[in-house]
Amino acid sequence: MAKITGAEMMIKGLIAEGVTHVFGYPGGTIIPLLDHIYKGKDIKFHLTRHEQGAVHAADGYARVTGDVGVCMATSGPGATNLVTGIATANMDSIPMVAITGQVKCTLIGNDAFQEADMVGITRSITKHNYLVKDIKELPKTIKEAFHIARTGRPGPVLIDFPVDVQVQMAEFKYPKTVDIKGYKPTYKGHLGQIKRISKAIAKSKKPLLYVGGGVILSEASKELTKFARKTDIPVTTTMMGLGAFPEDDRLSLGMLGMHGTAYANHSVQAADLIIAVGARFDDRVTGRIDDFAPNASIVHIDIDPSSVSKNVEVDIPVIGDAKEILKELNKIAKKGKFDEWHKTIAVWKKELPLKYKDDARLRPQYVVEQIYELTKKEGAIIVTEVGQNQMWAAQHFTYTKPRTWVSSGGLGTMGYGFPAAIGAQVGKPDAIVFDIAGDGSIQMNIQELATAVLEQIPVKIVILNNGYLGMVRQWQELFYDRRYAFTTLAKKDCTACPDFVKLAESYGAKGMRITEKSEVKKALKTAIKTKGPVVMDFIVEREENVFPMVPAGKSISEMLHGLA
Amino acid sequence: MNYEHKTMNRNKEFNMEKFVISVLVENKFGVLARVAGLFSARGYNINSLAVGETEAPEVSRMTIVVDADERIFEQVKKQLNKLIDTIRVQDLTGGEYVDRELIFIKVKAEKIGIREKIVKIVDSTGAEIVDIGKKSFTVEESGDEHRIKALIELLRPYGILEIVRTGKIAIQCDN
CATH class of the missing domain: 3.30.70.260 (ACT domain)
Incomplete structure (x- = not known):
């Protein structure tokens, strides 16, 4: 058998795993690997302007396609720049393989130039990681890395790849199967437990489905929707679960939790049975844990046993894949009759709708609503940054399909949105992709405008510009006597520093400024028609708040309603 | 509500x-x-x-x-x-399991009377002196938590200079 280099092996492995796009940034210890991508035709390399851009792009790509996102960086600072993005993917269970160059094996541990202990640094923020010191281990490592990233509860895997191993020669045989003694995820749910769920539903008067990102990861939206409609159980989703169940369905209660709808939170508190599917009882969902769902028995369907009874004691746990379990449940599910319960919820929906002051001023919620109105026919992918922009995007857009909502949930990474939108657009070239941003977070990875312009990746950036780090400012307004400690980004004029229109133009992107409510629709229409990337600078009401809101550490019964 | x-x-x-x-x-x-x-x-x-x-x-x-x-x-x-x-x-x-830990205790032993007393304690407990120094003895013991704790307490009055222990190992009983 002919011998090939480690770098070639890696490329062959990536191709065998179906990888067609890689996001990355060059550097000394990754030159051999990138050289082989350059020489080949099968993998398209997307050069970002910062390694953080590359890792978030790989993440966005993974979220919209369901495939493993792949990013590459050099050793030392290149690799450490991936850390935030890897942690982001880890918290949201996103399948990813990050490949980092490393100094020569003989130099490892010597504090060599651009050396960083990536296996050590990323141990707690990856699902698993590898340092390949022996070329014979490489084929198996690549196979395992992709297997681990995409199976079970997905997550990021890092392969640290020393530059000397990249140029070593060895025979290459790619393994067909994987056998890892300590890693055998459970997919089929326990049938006895599944029957118990069905019995619990039969006894319940006020059941509620609480659906998280796991349903999207396991492609179980269809099964979930079927189950909810058949049993007539209302559905609330977490932020990560947006799109798992059509929000225009009569059974939908929208999002729950800190900025969830009042009727979703009230339903949780009143429910006598909560069926959690692929959700993890995060503190942003439960509020003060002692008061969470005080009347309910809890069913928890999850592929990760460590998620069960971690935050909340569970009455009926079912470990396995959401799709498999919902299929089984659908076989035995009976038509439910919860008319009284629906009536109660209908009153909350009527009395406490999600609303904002829809006056003549330019308010951020209106912008999000208009994006929905203009794209609801053909659909759009909404990517967000983190903060108020994210919450308004979650609340005021109606998500009806999985993998159309891309947002950093667990880690809450500012600067995530724009590069993730680039990755999403690469993954879905025909989709309309919006990045809903704040003026703070967009500046954290604004350099990726160069990537978007040069590769003509037509992401539409919507900056809801209020000149503040809006979410922190909101907390300061409500809980710190309006002391806006270091959250004011613009003095008086939100268009001065930076001037986002000029900034866009300097990169060769289309820039627009919108200051009036009456201009919103026209601007959005123009942006959708424009072929390349567009930056829209919406100068919005500066001190608009996100409501409803459950203050941190309070019970979700204690919502602040603002206007609502 | x-x-x-x-x-x-x-x-x-x-x-x-x-x-x-x-x-x-x-x-x-x-x-x-x-x-x-x-x-x-x-x-x-x-x-x-x-x-x-x-x-x-x-x-x-x-x-x-x-x-x-x-x-x-x-x-x-x-x-x-x-x-x-x-x-x-x-x-x-x-369940049922057996556990053991190995410990070295370096205890002060300068005066002749004291050295004799320590030797007696060690003999009576089934432990072993593994190093005899001019000013100290090193005592080795292995056993379960109680046994080791008991020995430490017996030697403590003489002045323990150093303790090195392996941590517990355990094995499930076959029943």
């Missing part, structure tokens, strides 16, 4: 206890760091940890004594299981 609000304490209070687990892991570099890192990252307390090769050279066994309450201990087991390099987590606490 028209639902009845009652507070139900979802987090029952548990008492801190000692749990003994035996963890089979891949015998690869970095695995100990993964296990230790898991404990520190999630704020779990290790009382002791002993690791060594098993009958299969590609597999290592870690005996870990964990200070935790029941609820945290459940998480410890699940999180350990979640590590890719973990092959099996065996909770010994509930």
Whole structure:
């Protein structure tokens, strides 16, 4: 058998795993690997302007396609720049393989130039990681890395790849199967437990489905929707679960939790049975844990046993894949009759709708609503940054399909949105992709405008510009006597520093400024028609708040309603 | 709102206890760091940890004594299981098991009368003096927690200079 280099092996492995796009940034210890991508035709390399851009792009790509996102960086600072993005993917269970160059094996541990202990640094923020010191281990490592990233509860895997191993020669045989003694995820749910769920539903008067990102990861939206409609159980989703169940369905209660709808939170508190599917009882969902769902028995369907009874004691746990379990449940599910319960919820929906002051001023919620109105026919992918922009995007857009909502949930990474939108657009070239941003977070990875312009990746950036780090400012307004400690980004004029229109133009992107409510629709229409990337600078009401809101550490019964 | 609000304490209070687990892991570099890192990252307390090769050279066994309450201990087991390099987590606490620990105690022994007394204690407990110095003895003992604790208490009045211990190893009984 002919011998090939480690770098070639890696490329062959990536191709065998179906990888067609890689996001990355060059550097000394990754030159051999990138050289082989350059020489080949099968993998398209997307050069970002910062390694953080590359890792978030790989993440966005993974979220919209369901495939493993792949990013590459050099050793030392290149690799450490991936850390935030890897942690982001880890918290949201996103399948990813990050490949980092490393100094020569003989130099490892010597504090060599651009050396960083990536296996050590990323141990707690990856699902698993590898340092390949022996070329014979490489084929198996690549196979395992992709297997681990995409199976079970997905997550990021890092392969640290020393530059000397990249140029070593060895025979290459790619393994067909994987056998890892300590890693055998459970997919089929326990049938006895599944029957118990069905019995619990039969006894319940006020059941509620609480659906998280796991349903999207396991492609179980269809099964979930079927189950909810058949049993007539209302559905609330977490932020990560947006799109798992059509929000225009009569059974939908929208999002729950800190900025969830009042009727979703009230339903949780009143429910006598909560069926959690692929959700993890995060503190942003439960509020003060002692008061969470005080009347309910809890069913928890999850592929990760460590998620069960971690935050909340569970009455009926079912470990396995959401799709498999919902299929089984659908076989035995009976038509439910919860008319009284629906009536109660209908009153909350009527009395406490999600609303904002829809006056003549330019308010951020209106912008999000208009994006929905203009794209609801053909659909759009909404990517967000983190903060108020994210919450308004979650609340005021109606998500009806999985993998159309891309947002950093667990880690809450500012600067995530724009590069993730680039990755999403690469993954879905025909989709309309919006990045809903704040003026703070967009500046954290604004350099990726160069990537978007040069590769003509037509992401539409919507900056809801209020000149503040809006979410922190909101907390300061409500809980710190309006002391806006270091959250004011613009003095008086939100268009001065930076001037986002000029900034866009300097990169060769289309820039627009919108200051009036009456201009919103026209601007959005123009942006959708424009072929390349567009930056829209919406100068919005500066001190608009996100409501409803459950203050941190309070019970979700204690919502602040603002206007609502 | 028209639902009845009652507070139900979802987090029952548990008492801190000692749990003994035996963890089979891949015998690869970095695995100990993964296990230790898991404990520190999630704020779990290790009382002791002993690791060594098993009958299969590609597999290592870690005996870990964990200070935790029941609820945290459940998480410890699940999180350990979640590590890719973990092959099996065996909770010994509930069942029958034998455990041992090896300890060296360096005790002050200068005056002749005192040296005799220490020799007597050591003989009577079945421990062994493994190093006789001019000013101290080093005593070796292996046994379960009670045996070791008892010896330490017997020697303490003479002045313990140094203690070195291996941490507990344990094996499930065959029944």
